Amino acid sequence: MPTSTVIEEFDAMRITNASVQFKKKGTQQPGQKFGAIGTISGDTESKTITKVEEGVETKKKVIPQKMNLSISAHIPVAVAREYFGLSNEGLKPGIYSYGSDSLGTDFVLTADVIDDFEDVKKLIAFPNASNSGGYTLNIENGQEEVALLEMSVTALVDDNKKFYYEAFVDELEDATIAEKWHTNFTPELVAVPDTP
Numbered sequence: 001m002p003t004s005t006v007i008e009e010f011d012a013m014r015i016t017n018a019s020v021q022f023k024k025k026g027t028q029q030p031g032q033k034f035g036a037i038g039t040i041s042g043d044t045e046s047k048t049i050t051k052v053e054e055g056v057e058t059k060k061k062v063i064p065q066k067m068n069l070s071i072s073a074h075i076p077v078a079v080a081r082e083y084f085g086l087s088n089e090g091l092k093p094g095i096y097s098y099g100s101d102s103l104g105t106d107f108v109l110t111a112d113v114i115d116d117f118e119d120v121k122k123l124i125a126f127p128n129a130s131n132s133g134g135y136t137l138n139i140e141n142g143q144e145e146v147a148l149l150e151m152s153v154t155a156l157v158d159d160n161k162k163f164y165y166e167a168f169v170d171e172l173e174d175a176t177i178a179e180k181w182h183t184n185f186t187p188e189l190v191a192v193p194d195t196p
Contacts (some may be wrong), residue, residue, distance in 0.1 A: 007120055007168040014114040015040055018073070019109040019182035022082055028108065031183035037073030037111060038148045042155070042164075044070045065165050067155040068132070074147035080149065083107070084135045104131035109153065110182050124182045125165040126155040160187045 011193040018034035044064050051059035074081070085102035088095055109129045112123040133152030139146065165189070169178050180189055 005168075005170045007118075007171060009118060010122060010168070011115045011117055012113050012122075013116050015187050016112050016114060017182065018109070018111040020079060021110075021183070021185060022105045023107060024105060028184070028186070031110070031185070032079070033076065033109075034079060034109065034111075036074045038074070039073040040068045040069060040071045040111070044068075045193045049122055064163075066157065067126070069126070069129075069153040069155060071151045071153055073151065074146070075149060081132055083151070085133070088194070091196075098135050102135075106130045108185050109155075110185050121166045123165075123169060123178065125181065125185045126153070126163060127158040127165065127185060127187060128156045128163065129153050158187075160185065160191070165190055 011147045015037045018037050019031040020034040021031045022029045022170065044067050045060045046064050049061045049063065050057050080086070081096060082105050084098060085104040086096040086098045087102065088097070092099060107129050111124050113124055114120075115122075130153070131151070132154040133150075136150055138147045138150070146188055157163050165185075165187075167181075177189060
């Protein structure tokens with residue numbers, strides 16, 4: 001049955017309510033607050049397949065491979081440690097280290113994108129994300145605004161060959177999708193169930 005609400009105009013004005021669901025030892029953890037995102041931008045990396053006949057390109061297809069994201073945010077300490085792979089293994093309590101053996105934990109990243117003009121909320125999700133940059137420090141004495149942490153993220157394909165999902169809350173027929181989006185997002189949550 002088609003939805004009765006169709007969103008025809010959307011102006012992305014704010015990104016809020018970001019959540020991260022870390023994947024530890026193959027098990028996706030419940031969502032937790034990712035922090036306050038200042039900006040997020042993404043570029044899709046693609047592979048191009050062409051057909052050349054008699055030296056002339058006659059057909060071309062661009063196949064999306066992954067999305068490279070750049071995020072600036074204020075994130076909680078525990079999330080930063082998990083994201084970058086800081087560890088206190090073999091160290092005294094309260095001591096954490098970062099080095100050549102530091103591996104960040106893969107995760108699901110979700111957020112709300114808000115259009116304040118139309119009072120519309122869009123849910124976004126990257127189901128198979130990982131840290132693609134190193135730990136950065138940016139500390140400045142006398143600054144008037146606390147610097148945002150700059151993060152590089154790679155969004156890879158999931159089991160369904162998708163690396164990005166979105167949904168307007170007003171278009172959803174199943175309310176459980178919006179309820180679980182930030183706590184337990186999976187491709188199965190948004191897929192049409194198999195029929196016997």
